[in-house]
Amino acid sequence: MDSGSGIVFDFFAVEYELSLIRLDNISFGYPNCGQVLKGLDFVVEKGDRIALTGGNGAGKTTLFHIILGLLTPQSGRVLLFGKECREEEDFKEPRKKIGLLFQDPDDQLFSPSVIEDVSFGPLNLGMSREDALAVSRKWLDRLGIAHLEKRVPYELSGGEKKLVALASILAMEPRVLLLDEPMAGLESQAIKRFLSTVEKGDFDAVVIITHMPQMLGSLVNKKLRLEEGKLKEVLSPTDEPLC
Numbered sequence: 001m002d003s004g005s006g007i008v009f010d011f012f013a014v015e016y017e018l019s020l021i022r023l024d025n026i027s028f029g030y031p032n033c034g035q036v037l038k039g040l041d042f043v044v045e046k047g048d049r050i051a052l053t054g055g056n057g058a059g060k061t062t063l064f065h066i067i068l069g070l071l072t073p074q075s076g077r078v079l080l081f082g083k084e085c086r087e088e089e090d091f092k093e094p095r096k097k098i099g100l101l102f103q104d105p106d107d108q109l110f111s112p113s114v115i116e117d118v119s120f121g122p123l124n125l126g127m128s129r130e131d132a133l134a135v136s137r138k139w140l141d142r143l144g145i146a147h148l149e150k151r152v153p154y155e156l157s158g159g160e161k162k163l164v165a166l167a168s169i170l171a172m173e174p175r176v177l178l179l180d181e182p183m184a185g186l187e188s189q190a191i192k193r194f195l196s197t198v199e200k201g202d203f204d205a206v207v208i209i210t211h212m213p214q215m216l217g218s219l220v221n222k223k224l225r226l227e228e229g230k231l232k233e234v235l236s237p238t239d240e241p242l243c
C-alpha cells in the first residue's frame with residue numbers, strides 16, 4: 001500500500017509543475033494574408049506577470065485568440081493546464097479559468113445594462129443571482145465604476161466600456177488573466193485603479209498586451225515582444241520596444 005501512496009504523491013508533484021499555458025511551435029496565417037505566427041513557443045507559469053508588446057499587426061491579439069481556441073493554428077500544439085486542446089470541446093473547461101479581455105470591448109458587451117453584462121459570466125458559471133450580483137458589484141466598485149451599474153453598455157465612452165468589460169472578466173474570478181490592451185483609452189485615474197486591481201488580485205498568472213509596458217512598473221516580472229511571428233524576451237531597457 002505504501003508504494004501506492006508514493007505514486008499518488010509523485011503524480012500531484014508532476015501536476016503542480018505543469019505550465020498553465022503552453023504553446024509549442026504554433027504557426028498561423030489568415031486567408032489572403034501572410035503567416036502571422038511562425039513556429040511560436042509560449043509558456044505561462046504560475047506567478048508570471050507578463051507584458052506582451054509588439055508592433056501593430058504583429059499578431060498579439062491573434063495569439064490570445066489561439067490560446068482560447070477562438071482560432072485554430074495551422075500547426076503546433078496548445079496545452080492548457082497540462083492538457084492538449086484541439087477540439088472546441090477541449091477548450092470549454094479551461095475557458096472558465098482563463099479570463100480574456102478583448103481588445104475591443106464591443107466584442108464583449110451585449111446586455112441591456114452594465115450589471116447584467118457583468119453578472120452574466122458568474123450566472124453562467126452556476127452562481128446564484130444574489131451571489132452573482134454581489135460579486136459583480138464588488139468588481140464594479142473596485143474599478144471605480146459602481147455608478148455605471150444601470151447604464152446601457154453601448155452608450156458608454158470607450159474607456160468606460162473597457163472598465164465594464166474588465167469587471168465582467170474579473171467577476172468570473174479566473175485563475176489566469178489575458179488582457180488585450182486594457183489601458184488603451186483609459187484616463188490616468190482609471191489606469192491607476194486598473195493597475196492596483198490587478199496587483200491586489202489573486203491570480204495564478206497575468207499576461208497584458210500593451211504599448212505602454214513602462215506604465216506597468218513592478219506589476220510585471222517578464223517582458224516579451226512579438227516580432228516576425230515569434231516571441232523574444234525583452235531583457236534590458238535598450239531592448240524596450242518603440243511601439
Ligand SMILES: Nc1ncnc2c1ncn2[C@@H]1O[C@H](COP(=O)(O)OP(=O)(O)O)[C@@H](O)[C@H]1O
Pocket residue numbers: 030031033036054055056057058059060061062063
Ligand atoms: N480576421 C482577419 N482576417 C484577415 N487578417 C486579419 C484578421 N485579423 C487580423 N488580421 C491580420 O493579422 C495580422 C495580425 O493581427 P493582430 O493579431 O490583430 O495584430 P496585433 O494585435 O499585434 O496588432 C495583421 O496583419 C492583421 O491585419
Ligand SMILES: [Mg+2]
Pocket residue numbers: 060061062103180
Ligand atoms: Mg491587437
